[in-house]
Amino acid sequence: MSGEPGARRRRLRELLVDTAPLRQSPAFAKLWTGTSIAQIGAQVTIVAVGLHVYELTHSTFAVSLVALWALGPMILAGFVGGALADVFDRRLVALVTAVAAWLSIGTMTVIAFLGVEATWPYYALAAINAASATIMGATRGAIIPRLLPTQLLPAAAALSGITMGAAITVGPAVAGVLVASVGVPWTYLLDAVLFTGAFLGILSLPRMRPDGERRSAGLGSVLESLRFLKRAPNVRATFVWDLIAMTLGTPRVVFPAAGALVLGGGPVTVGALTAAFAIGSLLSGLFSGPLGGVRRQGRAVTLAIAVFGACTALFGAVLLVTGLTDAPRDADTPLIPAIVLAGLALAGTGAADNVSAVFRTTILQAAAPDDVRGRMQGLFYVVVAGGPRVGDLIAGALATLLALWAPALIGGILILGIMLILLRTARGFQRYDAHAPTP
Incomplete structure (x- = not known):
């Protein structure tokens, strides 16, 4: 005892x-x-x-x-x-x-x-x-x-x-x-x-x-990094997988309208939804101890993004179902159960996104040779900066053409479906071994 x-x-x-x-x-x-x-x-x-x-x-x-x-x-x-x-x-x-x-x-x-x-x-x-x-x-x-x-x-x-x-x-x-x-x-x-x-x-x-021989920092160096990326399928996959998630699963542009028209609560609800994603990310980081023992990190990235898609779709489903009810939907009347469910879904997306980021970062840092690592990190930041902004445009268009729930529900389902397909087809990335990192 x-x-x-x-x-x-x-x-x-x-x-x-x-x-x-x-x-x-x-x-x-x-x-x-x-x-x-x-x-x-x-x-x-x-x-x-x-x-x-x-x-x-x-x-x-x-x-x-x-x-x-x-x-x-x-x-x-x-x-x-x-x-x-x-x-x-x-x-x-x-x-x-x-x-x-x-x-x-x-x-x-x-x-x-x-x-x-x-x-x-x-x-x-x-x-x-x-x-x-x-x-x-x-x-x-x-x-x-x-x-x-x-x-x-x-x-x-x-x-x-x-x-x-x-x-x-x-x-x-x-x-x-x-x-x-x-x-x-x-x-x-x-x-x-x-x-x-x-x-x-x-x-x-x-x-x-x-490390490696001295080179210039001109256009040739950038083109060389792109040629490296072409022959580095595992490093390339970390960028492609993230672009899929960020361009299809970024519904943050609908938060203000969701707070005003669907969930109620106005700016307070918008703040809560935004914080929910960050809290999920923070909690997954605090309880990340087991991640260090994962060897199949490419498979872990794929599964984490699949969970990200499922949680994004759940957020869209909450907006859809709430929008179909006859409950009050003005900025002064928050629908607490719907807000809680939406917040939990977004916390799930934040947690899954952080897990994906841990493994994508690790693959990039471990598999890319030191002489090209800076350029790969730079490209990583390009993807991180550009992907969500493209996602904002897509989400805004879908919300305008269809409904507020459409970007999250449709995008989340697409992400989940694509990741399930990649689990079966992208076998090289799924077999990536953290004990023998290869680009």
Whole structure:
């Protein structure tokens, strides 16, 4: 009997996220800590910029232009930044782009305190910040496999998932409170202060030149990476699978209308639905211990995205069924049972998406050779930035042409069906072995 509590504690430890990367690599621990602090600030600014632009223009379209202005520079930065990370000292690349990102936030803070009301400086500075963050993130992704053994990469990816889940959960809430209480300029200032955490991790790194022969960072380097991708089916599959999920399973554009017309509760419901996804991601990261023991990581990616599709379809089904009822559907009358079900479905999508991201990141970091790893990480950021935005366009079109439930229900069913087909047909990726990673 006395051994039972000890056995339960061991089982709980095995279930919780593996913190071995933090213990075994002080450099990774500092990089992770600094990134965690900086990402909270980044989420604060993302929300603050939107609120600030709306305050200046009273236009939802003007708010959407913040992301549109940033998309092109982010995509370009993904390609160029990855090439830079495969040519120059990665510590130096990360440090220079961190300085650029910090200066963009600092400038935004200054002009906000000065009362500048033209929107274009905020668009431009947000785009510079997004591009810098993309290069810094791609470089960081290429650095981590040099700090840790391959078997700890899933745990490192899970820890990064916790960081992002926490940032998405905490950052927007902090931004809303600060903008309402002390104003936009002070909210920007908080990000400028928190972003200094990024320097903590980067400055502690050793010099880290890429392996292999020296090359240029021009167009030829980018084309070389695309040729590598053509002959690397497992790495390529991580991008294709994610694009399928993100383009078909991104119903976030219907949240405002769902809160106003179907579920009730207005902005509060929209906030709850958005938070549900982040909470699911965070919880799956906290209980990610068993993921480190999975060998068939390609199969795990496929199954995780299938679950993502099923949960997305469930969210659409909640909207469909709720819309067919005669219950009140105004912004002041939230339908609590429907909101809870919708939130649980979105929490499931967040959890499944995080599990998929853990294995996709691990495959990319373990299978791609070091001399091309920066460019693959850059392409990863291009997919992450572009996929959801294409998904927003698809979801908006389906919602306009059919109904609010259509993007999630139809997209989720398509994702689930495609993944079930790929389980049978993409046999090479399903057999990918974490103990013998091959691109």
